[in-house]
Structure formats: structure tokens, C-alpha cells
Amino acid sequence: MRYGEKVAVDGLSLTVGRQTITAVLGPNGAGKTTTLETCEGYRKPQQGSVRVLGLDPVRERRDLLPRIGVMLQGGGAWSGVRAMEMLDHVARLHAHPLDTAMLSDRLGLGDCGRTPYRRLSGGQQQRLGLAMALVGRPEIVFVDEPTAGMDPQARRTTWELLTELRDDGVTVVLTTHYMDEAERLADQIHIIDHGRLIASGSPLELTRGGTHATIRLVVTRPFPPGSPDSLRAAFGPGTEVTLLDEVSLLVTGPADASTLAKVSHWCEVNDVLPESLTLGQRNLEDVFLQLTGRQLSSTPTSRSLRSRVAGDPEP
Amino acid sequence: MSGTFTPRPGAAPLGRQVLAQARMESRLMLRNGEQLLLAVVIPVIVLIGGVTGADSIGISLEHDPIDVFAPGVLALAVMSTAFTSLAIATGFERRYGVIKRLGSSPLPRSGLLAGKVGGLLLVELLQVVVISAVALAMGWDPDPGYLGALLAVVLGTAAFASLGLFLAGALRAEATLAAANLVYLLLLAGGAVVLPVSAYGAFGDVVRWLPSGALGSAMRDALIDGGVAWRDLGVLLTWAVLGTVLTARTFKWE
Numbered sequence: 001m002r003y004g005e006k007v008a009v010d011g012l013s014l015t016v017g018r019q020t021i022t023a024v025l026g027p028n029g030a031g032k033t034t035t036l037e038t039c040e041g042y043r044k045p046q047q048g049s050v051r052v053l054g055l056d057p058v059r060e061r062r063d064l065l066p067r068i069g070v071m072l073q074g075g076g077a078w079s080g081v082r083a084m085e086m087l088d089h090v091a092r093l094h095a096h097p098l099d100t101a102m103l104s105d106r107l108g109l110g111d112c113g114r115t116p117y118r119r120l121s122g123g124q125q126q127r128l129g130l131a132m133a134l135v136g137r138p139e140i141v142f143v144d145e146p147t148a149g150m151d152p153q154a155r156r157t158t159w160e161l162l163t164e165l166r167d168d169g170v171t172v173v174l175t176t177h178y179m180d181e182a183e184r185l186a187d188q189i190h191i192i193d194h195g196r197l198i199a200s201g202s203p204l205e206l207t208r209g210g211t212h213a214t215i216r217l218v219v220t221r222p223f224p225p226g227s228p229d230s231l232r233a234a235f236g237p238g239t240e241v242t243l244l245d246e247v248s249l250l251v252t253g254p255a256d257a258s259t260l261a262k263v264s265h266w267c268e269v270n271d272v273l274p275e276s277l278t279l280g281q282r283n284l285e286d287v288f289l290q291l292t293g294r295q296l297s298s299t300p301t302s303r304s305l306r307s308r309v310a311g312d313p314e315p
Numbered sequence: 316m317s318g319t320f321t322p323r324p325g326a327a328p329l330g331r332q333v334l335a336q337a338r339m340e341s342r343l344m345l346r347n348g349e350q351l352l353l354a355v356v357i358p359v360i361v362l363i364g365g366v367t368g369a370d371s372i373g374i375s376l377e378h379d380p381i382d383v384f385a386p387g388v389l390a391l392a393v394m395s396t397a398f399t400s401l402a403i404a405t406g407f408e409r410r411y412g413v414i415k416r417l418g419s420s421p422l423p424r425s426g427l428l429a430g431k432v433g434g435l436l437l438v439e440l441l442q443v444v445v446i447s448a449v450a451l452a453m454g455w456d457p458d459p460g461y462l463g464a465l466l467a468v469v470l471g472t473a474a475f476a477s478l479g480l481f482l483a484g485a486l487r488a489e490a491t492l493a494a495a496n497l498v499y500l501l502l503l504a505g506g507a508v509v510l511p512v513s514a515y516g517a518f519g520d521v522v523r524w525l526p527s528g529a530l531g532s533a534m535r536d537a538l539i540d541g542g543v544a545w546r547d548l549g550v551l552l553t554w555a556v557l558g559t560v561l562t563a564r565t566f567k568w569e
Contacts, residue, residue, distance in 0.1 A: 040419055062423060066326040070419035075412030078343055085339075092335040093420045095325030102319075132416070137323040168318030 013048075014190045014197060021162060021172040023186035025179075025284070031195035032175035033073060036142050039173070040070050053139060066094065069138035071129045073145055077117040083124070084113035087131050094136035103131050108157060122149035130158065140171040147181060159185055179284045183207075191288060198291045206287050214286065215251040215263060216278040222246040224270055234266045235259075242289065247275075250286060326421030336422060336430025341437035344400055353395045353499075354438060355445050361509055362388040362449060377513075378539055385450035385457065386534040387509035390471065392442040394508060394527060397435055397472040399499045402479035405431075406491030409483065409567070435472055443468075463537030463544060470551035471530035477558025478526070484566030502527040511535060523547070526554040 016022045024032050037043050038050055041057030041064060050057055055064045077086045087104060091097035104110055107127040112120060120128065126149055133141050146162070147155040162172050162185060176182055182189050183203045191199040191206075199206060228241040231251060239253030251263075260279065267274055326332070344350050362384055369380035377383075408414050417427055447455075482498075483491050502508055505515075506527030512519040522528040529550035536544035 042415070042418070065419060066421040067322075067324040068419070070416075072412060072416060072419075076416030077411065078408065078413055079411055080343055080346055081339075089335060089339050090420060093327055093332045093422050095327050096323040098320070134320065136325075136421070137320065139322040139324055164318065165320045168320040168322075170320055170322055 014200060016171065016173055017188065018171050019166060019169050020187040021166050021174070021185050022188045022190065023182035024173070024175045024190050024192060025177065025182045025288075026175075026192040027177055030192050032177075032192065033144055034195070035192070036144055036173070036175055040068065040142055041065070066136065067139045069133035069136060069141040071133035071141065071143040071146060073148070074125070074129075076129055076132065077125075079116065079118040081117050082114050083109055083117065083120060083128050086117060087128065087135060090132045091135045096137055097135050098137060100131075100135060103135060106161065107131050108154065123151055123154050126150055127154065127158070130161075134165070138170065140173065141165065143172065143174045145176060146174055147176070147178070155181075179288075183284050189284070191284075191291065193288075193292050199287060203284070206284060214279075215259070216248065216276070216286075217251065217263065217274060218248040218276045219267075220247070220273045220275050223249070223272065227270065227272075230270065231266055234262050240290075244289075250289075252290070329423075329426055332422045333426050333429045333433060336427060337433025337437060340404070340431055340434025344396075344404060344434065344438050345441070350400050350403070353399055354392065354442055358388045358392045358395065358442065358446055359449050361391060361503075362446065363453070365509060366453060379454075379456075381450060381453050381455045382457065382539055383511060383535065384509065385446070385455045386538040387511070387531050388446055388450070389443060389538075390467070390508050390527075390531040390534040391503065392446055393439055393468055393471045393530060394475050394502065395499060396438050396442065397475035398479040399495045400438070401431065401435060401476055402483045402495040403492050405480060405483035406486065406488040406495075410488040432472070432476065435476060439468065439472065457538045458541045460537040460541030460543060463542055464534065466543065466548050467530060467533035467537055467551070470548055470555060471526070471533070474526045474530070474551045474554035474558060477555050477562055480566060481558055481562040484562055507531050524550055526551060529554070 014024075024035055026032050034043065038045055039052050039057055041061040044058045052064060053067055057064055081089075084100065084104060087100045087109075091100050104113060107130060109124065109127055109131065112124055115124075117125065117128070126146065130143065130146060133143060143162070147158050150158065159181070162174070166172055166187075174181075174185070186203060188202060189200070189206055190197055223243070223246065228243055228249065231241045231249075232239050235251065235253050239251060242250045242252075244250055263277065264274075266272075327335075344354070365384040365388070366380045369384070405414075414427070418424070422430070479495065482494055486494060502525070505518075505522065506525050507515055507519065507522040508527040508531040510531075512523045512528055512532060515522055519528075523532060529547040533544040533547040533551065536542045536547070
């Protein structure tokens with residue numbers, strides 16, 4: 001996909017299994033929305049092919065549209081329309097719509113049914129957008145950043161709803177730049193960056209180190225100079241050391257029974273007191289970092305690491 | 316599986332979709348204060364002001380002022396709804412992503428257009444009822460030629476709606492708002508919609524070819540003499556074709 005000279009999505013190839021939740025994960029500007037809108041038939045790819053439910057989203061759009069639900073990233077309603085009025089309107093365009101009162105209740109829109117769209121909060125507008133995507137009882141829903149702008153409570157409700165959709169036989173394709181969202185919800189994750197697919201797999205496959213160990217080390221005082229090099233030497237060839245910030249780093253490399261002992265020996269030699277030491281599990285943030293050399297989220301590493309260390313309540 | 320969300324997709328019958336869209340469009344149009352002003356209040360003011368002021372302005376009319384102004388104001392009402400209201404509403408629908416959103420619903424674009432036209436006709440029906448009631452109360456004594464009036468409303472709506480959509484599809488929402496209101500005011504003053512072409516002197520030969528002049532003339536012919544103004548209807552048809560071609564070539568749905 002190109003916009004003028006700019007290539008937004010290129011050489012992207014991915015498949016979505018029925019009745020699964022697939023997350024397209026990537027930083028802002030990675031091409032997530034373009035990918036989704038190509039599936040929805042809004043954009044015609046200059047090269048390559050897209051099939052949704054076996055149909056060409058552009059040429060066979062009329063056959064496809066009743067079978068899919070679309071949640072746009074924002075907008076999509078008249079400014080003066082009341083929330084329930086809008087949902088009822090979309091419901092009337094479908095043959096077997098869901099009960100709109102039930103749906104609005106499930107999405108916590110019961111209290112703002114008579115509120116004009118322009119007066120809804122960002123989170124309420126998001127939830128109404130999700131309701132509009134679901135009301136026609138689609139086989140596939142495409143949801144673009146479903147929880148952006150939602151408070152934690154609404155996020156959790158939305159996650160539960162998306163999981164229930166999958167369990168009821170709906171295929172869910174979502175974009176997100178939230179790690180926890182992808183990790184918690186998705187059966188399959190496709191990480192894209194600069195319009196290219198850089199990794200695919202289940203959360204477990206993506207975060208498993210393979211035969212490699214991943215060690216996150218957080219210490220109480222800044223590391224002494226030259227730490228990455230001395231650590232690399234301590235572990236031997238094939239080891240990668242990435243300094244995340246002045247008090248935390250990531251070690252990946254071949255693992256064996258002596259790995260942990262090497263870390264603690266290195267700490268002793270360098271007079272470094274570990275604050276936390278995590279073994280084995282990489283998270284998606286690490287995966288993205290290793291694949292691109294960049295952070296995915298905008299939050300500074302030390303903060304996200306610290307909060308994890310401090311016992312960030314795992315979802 | 317029989318959960319709450321178990322898929323059962325399908326589009327409603329097209330007729331039902333179009334009806335839903337038409338009702339929605341007309342409801343929203345009448346809810347909006349400015350649009351209501353444009354649709355009903357201004358025409359009624361023009362009607363009352365025109366009739367009471369006709370003598371003092373010193374325009375010589377061939378007929379009773381109310382018999383001349385009532386058809387002209389009905390033409391003005393059609394113009395305000397089909398052109399100005401439609402252009403502004405559509406401009407903001409593009410801005411707010413409504414058209415994009417509906418583009419992924421089962422409602423096809425032809426259905427969206429049909430719904431818009433249906434919405435316009437519903438609003439116009441209301442306008443005709445209100446304006447006619449006021450005019451009759453003021454002593455209007457029409458000699459209605461229903462065929463001519465109906466053709467004038469339908470072709471006038473087609474011409475102005477296609478031009479309104481052209482404007483809304485080519486410009487940004489705010490620019491559409493400004494342009495649609497400006498054109499409305501210019502045509503109201505100098506477009507021979509409310510006043511007959513004859514009131515414009517030599518300039519009348521020009522304004523009769525404008526959609527406003529043609530619609531006004533066709534309505535006056537139909538409601539004063541019960542005639543069918545074929546030439547004016549032909550002018551409206553030409554504008555409708557021109558507007559449709561322009562819109563089809565330039566309109567961007569997003």
C-alpha cells in the first residue's frame with residue numbers, strides 16, 4: 001500500500017484463523033490501520049491480494065460487508081445523534097441484529113443512551129463504535145485500537161467482551177500498540193513495523209526464548225562502566241547484552257545449568273547488588289526491542305521495568 | 316454454539332435500509348436549529364415580508380402579490396433544503412467519518428444516496444405543508460397544476476441536490492458551510508427564485524437559465540396558471556445532469 005510516494009505497508013503476508021483473536025501489534029505509524037482498512041475494502045492494494053472469508057474486499061465488497069463488523073479508530077457518527085439512536089440505526093441496516101438494549105448495557109452505555117454523540121467522552125465514543133461493529137452479528141470483527149482512551153475498568157470489560165466473542169465463534173482482528181492487550185487477548189500476534197511483518201506467533205511462541213535464556217537484571221545502583229562488555233565476556237560467545245537504562249539490562253544467549261551462577265558471580269565481582277533478576281520469560285516488549293532495536297511503548301524503560309519489578313498486577 | 320454473539324450476519328432488505336436512512340437524515344436535519352431556520356423560518360419570513368412589502372418596494376406584478384410570492388417561496392424552500400442543508404450536512408458527514416462508517420455497513424452507496432433523497436423529500440413535504448398553510452391564511456388562491464408543480468419540485472431537488480453534493484464532496488466542511496450559505500443568499504437576492512424573472516429587467520434573460528430562476532419560474536407557471544413550464548424544467552434537468560456528472564467525477568466519500 002502506498003500513499004503517494006510513501007509506502008505504508010509492503011510485503012506484508014499474514015493469515016488469520018477463524019474463531020481466533022488476532023492482534024496486529026506495532027508502534028504508531030507502523031501500518032496497522034492501513035492493513036485493517038485493506039481487509040475492510042476501504043483501500044485497494046497496488047500489489048498483492050487480500051481475501052476475507054474467501055472474498056475480495058474490493059471487488060466483492062457488497063457480499064462481504066454484511067458479514068463483517070468494523071470499528072473505526074474514531075468518529076463514525078453524526079455529531080447531533082443520540083448514542084442509542086445511532087446504534088439502533090446501524091441495527092436496522094442488518095437482518096438479524098443483536099438486541100441493542102442488551103448490547104449497550106454490556107458495554108456500559110446504558111446511562112448515556114440519550115446523550116448526543118459530541119457530548120460522549122472519548123471512552124464512550126469508543127464503546128459505541130465497538131457496539132456498532134458488533135450489532136449486525138458479524139462473522140469477523142475488525143477493531144482498530146479498541147481500548148484507546150478507555151479507563152482501566154472499561155478496558156477490562158472490553159477485553160472480556162472480545163474474549164466472549166471469540167468463544168461464541170466470532171473471529172476478532174484487532175490492532176493495538178499495548179503490549180498487555182496483545183499478550184493477554186490474542187491467540188496469534190503479528191508484530192509489524194514500518195509496514196513490514198517482523199514476527200508472528202502465539203504470545204507464548206513469541207516470548208519463549210527458544211534454546212536461549214533471557215535474563216532481566218535490575219540493580220540498585222547504576223552499573224559500573226563497561227558492564228555490558230564484562231558481562232558478555234562472563235557468559236561467553238553468542239551472548240547479547242542490551243543496556244535498557246542505567247540500572248537495568250537484558251541478557252540473551254545460550255543457556256545451561258551454570259547460567260545463573262555466572263550472573264551472581266559477575267555481580268559479586270563487580271560489587272553490584274541485584275534488585276531483581278528475572279529468568280527465562282521474555283515479554284513482548286523485549287521481543288520488539290530485539291527485533292527493531294527500539295522501544296514499542298512510549299513509556300521509558302526504567303518505569304515499565306520498575307513497575308513490573310514492583311509487582312505490576314499481571315492481568 | 317449459541318452464545319450471545321454467535322454470528323448470524325445479513326443485510327436488511329434494501330428498502331428497509333433506505334427508509335431507515337431517510338428517516339434518520341430528515342430527523343437530524345430538523346433537529347438542527349440552523350437547518351430548521353433555513354428550511355422553514357426564513358421562507359415564511361420572506362413570504363410575509365415579500366407580500367406586505369410588495370407595494371412599498373414598488374415592484375409591479377401581473378398578479379396578486381401572494382399568488383406570485385407563494386410559489387416563489389416554495390421554490391426557495393426546495394432550494395434551501397436540497398442545496399444548502401444537504402451540502403452542509405454531507406460536508407460534516409464526511410468530516411465526522413459518518414460516510415466512512417456507513418461505507419462498511421450493509422447500506423450500499425446507492426442506498427445512501429436514495430436515503431438522502433428520501434430524507435430531503437420528507438423535509439420538503441413538511442416545508443410545503445407549513446408554507447402553504449401560511450400562504451393560504453394570507454389569502455393565497457392558487458390554481459394548481461399538480462403535474463407541473465410535482466415535476467418542478469422533483470427536478471429542482473435533483474438539480475440542487477447534485478450541485479450541493481458536488482460542493483460538499485469537493486470542499487472541506489467549513490468551506491462547504493460558508494459556500495452553501497453564500498450561494499443561497501446570492502440566489503435568494505438575485506436568482507429569480509422568489510421574484511419573477513420579469514422583475515430583473517434585462518438581467519432576467521440571464522437568471523432564467525440559473526437553476527434558481529428555472530425552479531422559480533416553473534413553480535409560478537404551475538401554481539398561477541396551472542401550466543407545465545417545459546423549457547424551465549429542461550433547464551433544471553440540464554443542471555441535474557451537469558451536477559451529477561461533476562459529483563460523480565469529484566466526490567470523495569471520506
